[in-house]
Amino acid sequence: MTKTGTALTPETLFARETLWQSWLDVEAALAEVQADMGTIPQWAARDIRAAAKLETIGAAALEADIRKTLAPVMSLTRLLGKAAGKAGDYVHWGATTQNVMQTGRILLIREADRAIRGEIARAMRRLASLAEDHAGTVMAGRTNRQHALPITFGFKVAGWIEEMGRAVERLDDGGKRLFSLPFGGAVGAMHAFGPDGRELNRRLAAKLDLRELLVPGRTINDIFADYIVQHCLMAMTVERIMAEAYLLMTEEIGELSETLDAGTVGSSTMPHKVNPKFVVRVLAEAAELRGLAASAMETGRSSHEGDAATNQLLSSVLDRAVPLSWRMTRGFADTLHRIRVDPDAMMRNAELSGGVIATENLMMRLAPKTGRASAHDLVHHVLAEASAGGATRAEELLKNDTISKYLPAEEIRAALMPAAYCGDSRDIALKAAVMARDLAGKLDGETN
Incomplete structure (x- = not known):
């Protein structure tokens, strides 16, 4: 306010x-x-x-x-x-123009910072619910855009939660440095205030609830640049999360979708088509904000005890970055609340490999009998030589004489079940849900 x-x-x-x-x-x-x-x-x-x-x-x-x-x-x-x-x-x-302008901006940024933290808290509560509700929802893990090992969707969300936690830690550090009082007169040495200069600075900082600076000068652009860069890093994280969600909304994957309001038109030309509406806006805002990092660092190249040119650039970058971060985090929270999860699609996709997404499990059960490298090569060669038609890849493993010599069919089948080989996915997801709620509570406490 x-x-x-x-x-x-x-x-x-x-x-x-x-x-x-x-x-x-x-x-x-x-x-x-x-x-x-x-x-x-x-x-x-x-x-x-x-x-x-x-x-x-x-x-x-x-x-x-x-x-x-x-x-x-x-x-x-x-x-x-x-x-x-x-x-x-x-x-x-005894004041000078830049003292007043920079202090006023810092006070306004602090108001925006509180609002941004409130939006992040809202996003974290939604992520907590997704992690908890889908701690056991099996899906394919993906590395290099190929199926890797089975995980749960809650585990994927846990990764988003922890990365957002790091983003908040960086914002905390940037805010500690930014929310300072740059009020030192014409060059920062309190000339016009005589022997009372330091005391004036101390009292004014306390009144405005800002940190004191030893040199409250006019070339403190680095603390603004630092703060902006932390928001750019957060934008990188938001963009990564939203881009992954956007990819999972692809029709061929279909594991996530957006809940749209009644009357929303998916496409102006194709009546059957329902385009994502919200995730794309957040992606665009995140990319724009992330791109301001280079401009922010240009502002720190000020000269001597004052430099109007870099200050002009700084004002321009701040005018774009802080409101953009506010809009982005608000859109991020809104979009997360609209995400719908399709567990059936996740399981169908996890089984696209013909029942062999969990072959690491089979390999590790063979390893004590054959050695790990030999177990790896054995499973790999069976799959590589599997026929294009007829038996599934899992059936090829079941009928292989060498594998059957070491493991009974029941154990081979059990080893290949995706739901039985998700590692610590469920436990990690539930711990991340607690982490997200704790962080949301901390952020809410800071904004009230």
Whole structure:
């Protein structure tokens, strides 16, 4: 929520009116801290706070003044000073433009960060349910886009959960660095504040619930770049999860689908066709966000104690990255809630190999009798020489004299059952469900 009580959205986060109000909030907080320190009168701080509302100074008037000055904070403090009356003499006392603009942006990003964490929490709760509900739902594991060993869908989701957990850890670290107070005057050494500079910085940081910086200068772009890159890495994870879900929605695979609302049209030309609608949007947003990592790192190449060129680029990248991350995580959670699982299709696909997806199990049962390498070669050669028609590949294994010499038919059949050879899939899925719910609870606690 902004100070005016309006709920922020990805679309309004960095709108000019939102930014202007964030600058007014910083100016009012500065005045209150300076009044507490005796730098300016208490009555002046009260009057500045009362006037520090965009509706008071007038958005149209501010826009007109900015067109003349090309110095947005100068225009804002000029109009704030007029609105505050006599207290206007104490507005922006010792501050500089970049102090106000960067601090205002950080405060807005923190609001967006809370909303993004709320969306991630929603996604994690859904992933927890999928992992738990499908802890025992057998499907084909796939490596190099070929069937590997049988797993469960819950196990696959467990991998998504743990990777999202790592993404959140990186966001945590980036936020710890970003949510700092870059308020050090013209070059970061607190010149205009005299001997009270460090104390002012400490108190203002505490008031705004931000971390202190030893050098609160104007070339701290690295902490913004760091934060953006963490979101880009999260986008990489979201994109991987959604791309895998999208692939499993392929008609030839058909293991997942989206639940669409009544009246949704699948295709404008083919009446029978039902295209995925939600996963594709998240994929596009994730790819766009991931692509901003390089631009973010360009912003850190600022020079000396201040560099307007890199700051312009930074504002542009932030304007795109943070709202995009918010939309992406919201779409991610929405799409996960629409995913429908088809266990029958998963089992049918797991059996496409002719009953031999679990041949590792057969090999390991033979290994104590023949040696592992010999067991591998034996099974491999039987399958390689199996006839194209007639007997299934499993039947070829059953009728092989060498294998039958070591194992009875019942044990060979049991070894080839996909559902009996899913490793720790079920246990891992259930543990991941707990992990996801714990993380969702932590994120919910941070957003409340």
